[in-house]
Structures are given as structure tokens and as C-alpha cells.
Amino acid sequence: ESHPSHGRETSSRNSEVIHAGIYYVPGSLKAKTCTSGAHLLYGYCQEHSVPHKRTGKLIVATAPDELPALEALYDNARANGVEGLKMLEGPDIRKLEPRVTAIAAIHCPGTGILNVHTLMDRLYQQALDSGVTFGFNSKVTAISPDAEGYVVGMDEYRFHSKVVINSAGLCSDTVAAMCGIDVDEAGFEKEMEQHQETSRAGGEKFKIEQIVGLPATDDEPKYDEGEVRAKVLGWVTDGKFIKNGELNEGSEAAVVLDRTNFYGEAGGQVGDTGTLQRRGLASGGPPPQRRQGPERDERRPHGPRPGPPGRDAGGVGELRRNEPAVLGTAEV
Known part of the structure; x- marks a missing residue:
């Protein structure tokens, strides 16, 4: 990690939304992991004192021609196992949010928010407790293969590893190039x-x-x-x-x-x-x-x-x- 602590770049810009799993294709891996992951994440936040809140969400239709799409989305969410869904009409919508003008809406109470910085702090501490070593202030400048896997680093430090997991966020293409993986950015x-x-x-x-x-x-x-x-x-x-x-x-x-x-x-x-x-x-x-x-x-x-x-x-x-x-x- 090039920074003096964790979560300084892409992770710090997380949307901090706990998604319910409304939109994914029923039966897909994303649908299964999103709905189950939401339950697990709420449980983790509760157990480890991570600030969070079930805010709920309204998905609205503002014109009659949007109703079929709203109903299809409702059926899709139910097929994914999203709990607590309700179809609402005008008066019930205004009770939840007076500033919304809509003729119908899906109310999803399972959508929520959390403090991602506290979440990262808890995960970091758990990793330390499990024996994970973090190398802060250590920018990755080179990765080269050796007989037992890879050598990460050059003169200032060296880590030997059988496996390198590229989780460098916005710099993942640079890290991939160090490993000899060509990312066709120009073609894209x-x-x-x-x-x-x-x-x-x-x-x-x-x-x-x-x-x-x-x-x-x-x-x-x-x-x-x-x-x-x-x-x-x-x-x-x-x-x-x-x-x-x-x-x-x-x-x-x-x-x-x-x-x-x-x-x-x-x-x-x-x-x-x-x-x-x-x-x-x-x-x-x-x-x-x-x-x-x-x-x-x-x-x-x-x-x-x-x-x-x-x-x-x-x-x-x-x-x-x-x-x-x-x-x-x-x-x-």
C-alpha cells in the first residue's frame, strides 16, 4: 500500500449504499450474492458497531406508460427474494416522501446506508488479529516472476509470494502490466x-x-x-x-x-x-x-x-x- 493507511483511494469514494438486489437477473450469481450479502452486511454492522441505517427506497412511476416497467421490476425483485416489497399509490407514497410526485411506486425497505470508513477500520483490525501483515508507505514499483511465484518490489523492499492478487483499483492496469499482462486500453x-x-x-x-x-x-x-x-x-x-x-x-x-x-x-x-x-x-x-x-x-x-x-x-x-x-x- 503506497499510502500511510488503508482506504485512501477508490474505497474512500464508495457510495455507502447497501443494495437490496432489485435489478439483477433472477437466479444469477449477482442476484444471489446481493440479497444474501445485504443480510450479512447488516448483521456485521450490528455486531461490530458500524454506523448504518435501513433507509428504504422508493422507485417511482410518474406517468401511466411507466407502470408496466415498474410492475416488471417488482416481479423481478420478488423473484430475487427481496423481502418487504410493497406497491404503493399516490397517497401512500406522499406519506413516506411528501416531495415526490408519482402515481405508483415500489417501496423497498431493505435498502440502506452505512459508514464505509468505519467498516474498513473494522475489517483492517480483524485482518491484523488474524495475522495479516500490511506494508504501508510501500508503493509497488515492480513485480517479477521467480521459481516460487512472484517478487513484489525492488531495492527498498521485497515481498515473495506464490500468488499476487491485483486489487489496485484505478491502478490495476499498471499493476497488470508489471506482471506482463497486456491491457488493450487503446483498443477499448x-x-x-x-x-x-x-x-x-x-x-x-x-x-x-x-x-x-x-x-x-x-x-x-x-x-x-x-x-x-x-x-x-x-x-x-x-x-x-x-x-x-x-x-x-x-x-x-x-x-x-x-x-x-x-x-x-x-x-x-x-x-x-x-x-x-x-x-x-x-x-x-x-x-x-x-x-x-x-x-x-x-x-x-x-x-x-x-x-x-x-x-x-x-x-x-x-x-x-x-x-x-x-x-x-x-x-x-
Whole structure:
């Protein structure tokens, strides 16, 4: 540890939230460890006098078109074994939080907060009591393999170890390079920039946010695993939302779906792709693959995402993950 004590960097910026396990895919490892871990963490805080509080959380719907997503999230949380959940309506919501305007909400009493600095102090003391040695004021400058494992350090100090666990936080790529592990940061930056450019180009061309009366797209499935079947509501071209009609060959349009698992923030993710079926015919796409979506604290506003190509509304789309794709515009 390069600092004179523990928890001076990434750990000191912990959100200090005890999550209940609402959003994870039922049956996944994250769902199981989050719900069980919350119980264990509350118990540890109580036993070791770590300041904490079960604050609870409200997840709200402010418009009728958000109700299906809220109900799906409620079912997901119950499938994960989250305890004490309740669906509330306006008056009951205002009793808990008068400053919130909502037509419905999920109340999750198990969400809480804790003092992470005290938690780290307790864990540090337990480690000392168990015989762990800490090397403070000792910046890692080199790691080299030897016959019995690794040598950490150079002239000022040396630690011999069979195993090196890279838990260096924001410096983990530097430590990995010391061990001879190549982190392709340049490749990552290149891929991210390509997706951001595609997203910006689609936004500038179609200006979806300026179109009045555009139906909302439920993007709640973007936090889930697997594929999603969606209905094509129409498309946007020449600044207009079209429900029915035809597109000429070579035209470009942004397809509007009733739901999507595309993760549109920051230009989307590598692997967001989809196929369209129309009158029994399918276009595009390899077999679906699955992936785990991220956790988050707040619901994000729904909105249409540029989707796969199509000729007329009313079709059925299959949105998939983990296959190369370009988000934004598409030729039809």
C-alpha cells in the first residue's frame, strides 16, 4: 500500500449504499450474492458497531406508460427474494416522501446506508488479529516472476509470494502490466469512440428528441440478460414519425420499438444488435447470445432507441446482445 493507511483511494469514494438486489437477473450469481450479502452486511454492522441505517427506497412511476416497467421490476425483485416489497399509490407514497410526485411506486425497505470508513477500520483490525501483515508507505514499483511465484518490489523492499492478487483499483492496469499482462486500453478507446460517433451521427440526423408525439420505448430490459421480443411502432425519417408506409431501397430510418434491451448511454455497447420479422420472414442476425446487465440505483427515463432496419410498422423485433453491431442508422 503506497499510502500511510488503508482506504485512501477508490474505497474512500464508495457510495455507502447497501443494495437490496432489485435489478439483477433472477437466479444469477449477482442476484444471489446481493440479497444474501445485504443480510450479512447488516448483521456485521450490528455486531461490530458500524454506523448504518435501513433507509428504504422508493422507485417511482410518474406517468401511466411507466407502470408496466415498474410492475416488471417488482416481479423481478420478488423473484430475487427481496423481502418487504410493497406497491404503493399516490397517497401512500406522499406519506413516506411528501416531495415526490408519482402515481405508483415500489417501496423497498431493505435498502440502506452505512459508514464505509468505519467498516474498513473494522475489517483492517480483524485482518491484523488474524495475522495479516500490511506494508504501508510501500508503493509497488515492480513485480517479477521467480521459481516460487512472484517478487513484489525492488531495492527498498521485497515481498515473495506464490500468488499476487491485483486489487489496485484505478491502478490495476499498471499493476497488470508489471506482471506482463497486456491491457488493450487503446483498443477499448477506439471501439468506444466508434460507438459514440455512430450515436452522435444518428442523433444529429434524426433529431428524435425534437419530434412531438413520439411513443415511449421501455428500455428497462437493458439491465437484464438475454434477448427481448419487441413490436415495431414505426420509424423516424425526414423529421417525422411514420406508423405505416414504405421506405425506398437505400433509405435510412430510425426504428421505434415498444421495448428494447439496447443500452444507449455513451453510444451503446458492443454487441447490441437485432433482427426484424415481417409476415413470417426474418432478416439479419446470428443466433442470440446472452449477457449480464449492470446494476443502478435510479430508473432512467425511457425513450426511443435507434434500432434495426425495417420496412413497415407492426413487425416483431428480436433484440440481442454480444454480437458485433452498429447502433444508430441502418439501410433498408
